[in-house]
Structures are given as structure tokens and as C-alpha cells.
Amino acid sequence: MSDILKRGKYTLEFKEESIRQVLAGASIGSVASSLGIPKGSLGNWVRQHQRGQLGGQSPVSATPVSADQMEISRLRAEVAQLRMERDIGKKSRGVLCAGHAAKYAWIQKMKGRWPIRTMCRVLSVSESGFYGWQRSGKAPSSRVSDQRILVHIRAIHREVEKEYGWPRMYHELRGHGLRVGKERVRLIMQAYGIRGKTKRRYVVTTDSEHALPVAPNLVQRQFTASAPDQIWCGDITYIPTEEGWLYLAAVIDLFGRQVVGWSLKPHMQTELVKDALMMASLRRRPAAGLIFHSDRGSQYCSHEFQETLRALQIRASMSRKGDCWDNSPIESFWARLKLACLEGQKFRSHRQATATIMNWISFYNHRRLHSSLGYISPMEYEKRWHASQYKIAA
Incomplete structure (x- = not known):
């Protein structure tokens, strides 16, 4: 990627990947910084894309961006996101164990510095709860209607590609700040035919028919560790x-x-x-x-x-x-x-x-x-x- 950036030549695939990250919710500034490209150039690409006028070099005449290079670009964006979440966590220590109202007030104070969505996620409160607090000046009622729960369930169901059954759905809803019981979530999902996908078996790709040296089994099915990177x-x-x-x-x-x-x-x-x-x-x-x-x-x-x-x-x-x-x-x-x-x-x-x-x-x-x-x-x-x-x- 460094050779591409030095010559100032960006393939259409590279531009589209950059634009995709912006359309996914990241700011133009953060994407430009993580990919090492001028902010103005990325802004121009987004506007050209919106007008249907995005052009670029063909993959034949320009050095293509490989899958590994795209992975590196995404990794840089992920690191930038983690740093932002780390900084939010440090600054919000005083309200981490406080109630919703205190967290909402802190988010209101800091909304010009960080995205509201990210702050809500770090502080484990919902965006809808924050905006409801903004409108009323207090946290929303703890009692949530079945229809409101159903709306959240369907949104999460689509977001996770229908992967969650009711146990994970319950914890996801709690993470969104919704006070709801496990049995209630199960019954609502059952009533509206919302089910999680079930696992399938897939073909093994291991080629172990060789004469190469084999290492001993040091793990012995003890798949736990007391700290990261052990x-x-x-x-x-x-x-x-x-x-x-x-x-x-x-x-x-x-x-x-x-x-x-x-x-x-x-x-x-x-x-x-x-x-x-x-x-x-x-x-x-x-x-x-x-x-x-x-x-x-x-x-x-x-x-x-x-x-x-x-x-x-x-x-x-x-x-x-x-x-x-x-x-x-x-x-x-x-x-x-x-x-x-x-x-x-x-x-x-x-x-x-x-x-x-x-x-x-x-x-x-x-x-x-x-x-x-x-x-x-x-x-x-x-x-x-x-x-x-x-x-x-x-």
C-alpha cells in the first residue's frame, strides 16, 4: 500500500473500500487517518460516490489493493476505534458505576468530542434512552411494552444475521438498556416466530497424511488461560x-x-x-x-x-x-x-x-x-x- 500512497494513485477498489468504511458509520477524519490518505480526497470520493460519478484507475493499469492490504486498512481503523473507546473509558471513570441519568449527562457534556453511539456503547446505555432523556430531562420509564421490545428484537435479529436465540437476545437487550426478563423475551420470540440459526457440520480440510515432524499436545483439551496471549x-x-x-x-x-x-x-x-x-x-x-x-x-x-x-x-x-x-x-x-x-x-x-x-x-x-x-x-x-x-x- 505504501507504494500506492507515495505515487498518489488509488485504485477504484481502494476508493470503494474507503467509502464503505465511511458509509458504515466511521467519520471521514478517522478513516482518512487510519488509511493514511488526505481527508479532502476521501471527502471528494464520498461526494462523487453519492452522485454516481466515482471514477478510478482500472485494476489493469494500477497496482491492485490485495485482500491482505484491505485487512491492514481495516486493522488500522479498528485500532483507531479501540483508542477512542479507551479514551472514553478513562474520561468517564467518575460515572461508570453511576446511574443512567449521570451517564446521560456526561454523554451530553462530551457529545462534541466523541460520537454519541460509541459513548453509549462504552457506558452500557442505549442511544434511544439517551435521546429520550434529552427530550424529557430524565431517564425513560423502566416498564417497556411488548411492541417496543419486539422492535428491538427484530432489529437485533437482522443485525446479527438471525444468529441469536433467546438467551443471547436477552443479554443483548439488557446491554441496550432495556429492563426485560428472560421468559418474556423467549415468549415474544416464540410468538412471532423469531428463531436463531442452528449449527451445521462442515467438511474437514486437514491434510495430516505426511511425513513431517509433529509437535506434542501441550494443551490436552485445557482450553482456558489466566491471562491474554498465553x-x-x-x-x-x-x-x-x-x-x-x-x-x-x-x-x-x-x-x-x-x-x-x-x-x-x-x-x-x-x-x-x-x-x-x-x-x-x-x-x-x-x-x-x-x-x-x-x-x-x-x-x-x-x-x-x-x-x-x-x-x-x-x-x-x-x-x-x-x-x-x-x-x-x-x-x-x-x-x-x-x-x-x-x-x-x-x-x-x-x-x-x-x-x-x-x-x-x-x-x-x-x-x-x-x-x-x-x-x-x-x-x-x-x-x-x-x-x-x-x-x-x-
């Missing part, structure tokens, strides 16, 4: 598209089930899993001694990948041959991803599949509620852990 697990899955197979390698931190690295390519060679590992390493900077657990696939057993682990001072661990239960956390992750992204979906191109998968991974890390984490997201779980360590140190 145990990672990795695997490969495939995505069908009309352009051919697209392969996804992911790395998950077992502490909070956060996806810390990933790579998408039209092949499943060693480069695929190595790039996912390098992304995780660059993002997290783990201490020496981290365990990386995988199956016995030829990509993970390859000399190139094992040399990379040794260079990063990471210990290799591998499951038993043909035993998916030895790497069940990432198998569960694949089931959730394919349930959300592939069920009833046909991708016309690798690019369309890449955009959909990257959006879902961002949703998974930042928003999706995990029952094993107490119905909060991986990012929120880790953020609370760091906050508790800060209090202990203080």
Missing part, C-alpha cells in the same frame, strides 16, 4: 465462491476467544497460516513461551512455519490425528462463522466474500456475546480484565 489456537477453513475456493486461516486467543490474526488467500499453502500468525504476533507482541495449538495439517508441520514459531519464541502444540475435539474452540468458531456468513449465501467473487468475512470477524470481536464469557464480547472481556489489573496495581 495460548493461541489456529486452523484453516474454506469459503466457496463463483471465482473458486477462498481459504481462511485464523488465530484465536483462548483467554477471551478473540480473533487476533487472520489471512484470506485463494490457496492453502504455508504462506496462508504464516501470514495469520504474523498478523497476530504484530498486533499482540506476546511474551516468549506462548503456546500455539493447531492440528497436524501439513501447513502447520512445515519447516517454514515451525521456523517462524521458533523465531518468535512460540511453543508448538498439536492435536491428535483426526481428533477435532483437541481443537474444539476454533472448530466452534468456524461453525459460528459459516452459520452467519455462508448459510443461504452465494459469493460472486473473492472480494465479496472477503468483505463479508472481515465484517463478521469485526462483529465477532467487538459485539458478539459469548456464553462462556458471561454474555459479553471478547473485546469487552479483555478490556474488563485489563481494568481489573489496573485496579490491583493501583
Whole structure:
């Protein structure tokens, strides 16, 4: 991407990805900063897009933006968003444990500095509650009608691609500031035929028929960690598209089930899993001694990948041959991803599949509620852990 930026040449695909982030709700300033492009240029592209006049170099005459480069761009935007949420958390310490009215008053005071939506999410209050407080000068009534609950349920149901059943829906509604009981949520969803999707089984892609060295199983199905970046697990899955197979390698931190690295390519060679590992390493900077657990696939057993682990001072661990239960956390992750992204979906191109998968991974890390984490997201779980360590140190 650096060569493209130095020459000032932006492909149409790069412009469209930048515009998509703005249309998704990010500010022009934050997107421009995260992608390293002039704010004025991005503003012009958005206006041209709205007028249907967006032009650009063809992929033949310009250097194309690869899927990995798009991932890096999205990662920069994600870091900018995390920094903003961190700053909001620091500034709002005085009202974090206060009631809704105090939080609404703080948001009112700071609304010129940060987006209202982001502040509401960090403070665990709803946007609708804040605007209701603005109009009336007090927090809304605690009693919520069935119809209002139904509106929220249907909106969340669409947002999560029909993935949530009533237990997660209940916790999501509570996170929106709605005081409602579990049984009430279950009955409303049942009455209106709103159901969560059920998991399917998918074909295994592991090639363990090779003569390469195999690492011992250091995890032994103990899929818990006391702190971030102690145990990672990795695997490969495939995505069908009309352009051919697209392969996804992911790395998950077992502490909070956060996806810390990933790579998408039209092949499943060693480069695929190595790039996912390098992304995780660059993002997290783990201490020496981290365990990386995988199956016995030829990509993970390859000399190139094992040399990379040794260079990063990471210990290799591998499951038993043909035993998916030895790497069940990432198998569960694949089931959730394919349930959300592939069920009833046909991708016309690798690019369309890449955009959909990257959006879902961002949703998974930042928003999706995990029952094993107490119905909060991986990012929120880790953020609370760091906050508790800060209090202990203080």
C-alpha cells in the first residue's frame, strides 16, 4: 500500500473500500487517518460516490489493493476505534458505576468530542434512552411494552444475521438498556416466530497424511488461560465462491476467544497460516513461551512455519490425528462463522466474500456475546480484565 500512497494513485477498489468504511458509520477524519490518505480526497470520493460519478484507475493499469492490504486498512481503523473507546473509558471513570441519568449527562457534556453511539456503547446505555432523556430531562420509564421490545428484537435479529436465540437476545437487550426478563423475551420470540440459526457440520480440510515432524499436545483439551496471549489456537477453513475456493486461516486467543490474526488467500499453502500468525504476533507482541495449538495439517508441520514459531519464541502444540475435539474452540468458531456468513449465501467473487468475512470477524470481536464469557464480547472481556489489573496495581 505504501507504494500506492507515495505515487498518489488509488485504485477504484481502494476508493470503494474507503467509502464503505465511511458509509458504515466511521467519520471521514478517522478513516482518512487510519488509511493514511488526505481527508479532502476521501471527502471528494464520498461526494462523487453519492452522485454516481466515482471514477478510478482500472485494476489493469494500477497496482491492485490485495485482500491482505484491505485487512491492514481495516486493522488500522479498528485500532483507531479501540483508542477512542479507551479514551472514553478513562474520561468517564467518575460515572461508570453511576446511574443512567449521570451517564446521560456526561454523554451530553462530551457529545462534541466523541460520537454519541460509541459513548453509549462504552457506558452500557442505549442511544434511544439517551435521546429520550434529552427530550424529557430524565431517564425513560423502566416498564417497556411488548411492541417496543419486539422492535428491538427484530432489529437485533437482522443485525446479527438471525444468529441469536433467546438467551443471547436477552443479554443483548439488557446491554441496550432495556429492563426485560428472560421468559418474556423467549415468549415474544416464540410468538412471532423469531428463531436463531442452528449449527451445521462442515467438511474437514486437514491434510495430516505426511511425513513431517509433529509437535506434542501441550494443551490436552485445557482450553482456558489466566491471562491474554498465553495460548493461541489456529486452523484453516474454506469459503466457496463463483471465482473458486477462498481459504481462511485464523488465530484465536483462548483467554477471551478473540480473533487476533487472520489471512484470506485463494490457496492453502504455508504462506496462508504464516501470514495469520504474523498478523497476530504484530498486533499482540506476546511474551516468549506462548503456546500455539493447531492440528497436524501439513501447513502447520512445515519447516517454514515451525521456523517462524521458533523465531518468535512460540511453543508448538498439536492435536491428535483426526481428533477435532483437541481443537474444539476454533472448530466452534468456524461453525459460528459459516452459520452467519455462508448459510443461504452465494459469493460472486473473492472480494465479496472477503468483505463479508472481515465484517463478521469485526462483529465477532467487538459485539458478539459469548456464553462462556458471561454474555459479553471478547473485546469487552479483555478490556474488563485489563481494568481489573489496573485496579490491583493501583
